[in-house]
Amino acid sequence: MRVEVLKPDRVNGFIEYCRKHRNEVDDSFLYEEDLKEFTPNAENPTYIVLDEQGEIIGAASLIIDEYNRRGQRARFRIFHSEVEEPDIYKELLRGLLKHTEGLRKIYIFIPLNNQRLISVMTQLDFSVERYAFLLVRENSDVLEWSIPQDYRIQSFRSGVDEKIWSEVRNAGFAKLKGNETPVTPEMVAKMAEGNDYLEGGMKILYHLETPVGIVRGADDEYEGAPIMNIGPLAIIPEYQGQGLGRLLLRASLQFAKEKGYHKTILSVNGENERAQALYVNEGFRQVEGVACYEYIFQA
Numbered sequence: 001m002r003v004e005v006l007k008p009d010r011v012n013g014f015i016e017y018c019r020k021h022r023n024e025v026d027d028s029f030l031y032e033e034d035l036k037e038f039t040p041n042a043e044n045p046t047y048i049v050l051d052e053q054g055e056i057i058g059a060a061s062l063i064i065d066e067y068n069r070r071g072q073r074a075r076f077r078i079f080h081s082e083v084e085e086p087d088i089y090k091e092l093l094r095g096l097l098k099h100t101e102g103l104r105k106i107y108i109f110i111p112l113n114n115q116r117l118i119s120v121m122t123q124l125d126f127s128v129e130r131y132a133f134l135l136v137r138e139n140s141d142v143l144e145w146s147i148p149q150d151y152r153i154q155s156f157r158s159g160v161d162e163k164i165w166s167e168v169r170n171a172g173f174a175k176l177k178g179n180e181t182p183v184t185p186e187m188v189a190k191m192a193e194g195n196d197y198l199e200g201g202m203k204i205l206y207h208l209e210t211p212v213g214i215v216r217g218a219d220d221e222y223e224g225a226p227i228m229n230i231g232p233l234a235i236i237p238e239y240q241g242q243g244l245g246r247l248l249l250r251a252s253l254q255f256a257k258e259k260g261y262h263k264t265i266l267s268v269n270g271e272n273e274r275a276q277a278l279y280v281n282e283g284f285r286q287v288e289g290v291a292c293y294e295y296i297f298q299a
Contacts, residue, residue: 061079134287145250166184229266245278
């Protein structure tokens, strides 16, 4: 077996490997649209493991895009081996670390039922930064909701609201683990141009003329069926604790129902107990859990 950097003539094999094993790992960046656009480069350093016949039996790839680099970090796209040997993971990690100059950490989400990989990460000196949970709701009835006086909900306007959206999101998530890095108006613009964009799904809550909250409903798939993904949902600190998050959640659930979705899905950080309680009270149930493992570079 040998570990080598992914070269252009092996990209198709790498993509097939990702397809084969994406159900065993966090597949957030292993959807078909992600794999279709994948290119090994400075933003996507990638290594593969080859057996004696030259077949790919392992792969590791980092995402070091503009957003992650601003946060001085990199996220794994995949970190997997068909052979249960810690030394293989060590060699893959050693290769990737050559591409992390200027960063302070790399991180990976691992499903809690993947005990094999969790054991490997512990041996590689990764530690748990946080937990996150995936929640699903059957779109039956949406509880009644009404907009308080002096408030209004307005649909996102492309080319107009990118700065407003990013400012509200950044204020609301400033202290939320894993989301501290601000998003830019340019990133919001790309969000509104994505294949998962739903017209009217991005909403902004105003108090008089002040934008105080946002929510996004996007097209997604779960267990082979269409589903609407809710997130981000954020309220600026000065307006939190007033039931406005519940208001935006119900508005998004109503939107999903109008669009014909039978289910909605969202993710929540484990330490965000207030949000978890809100979602459970609104009919969501936990279906999956993941641990975010991080490897922090020594100063």
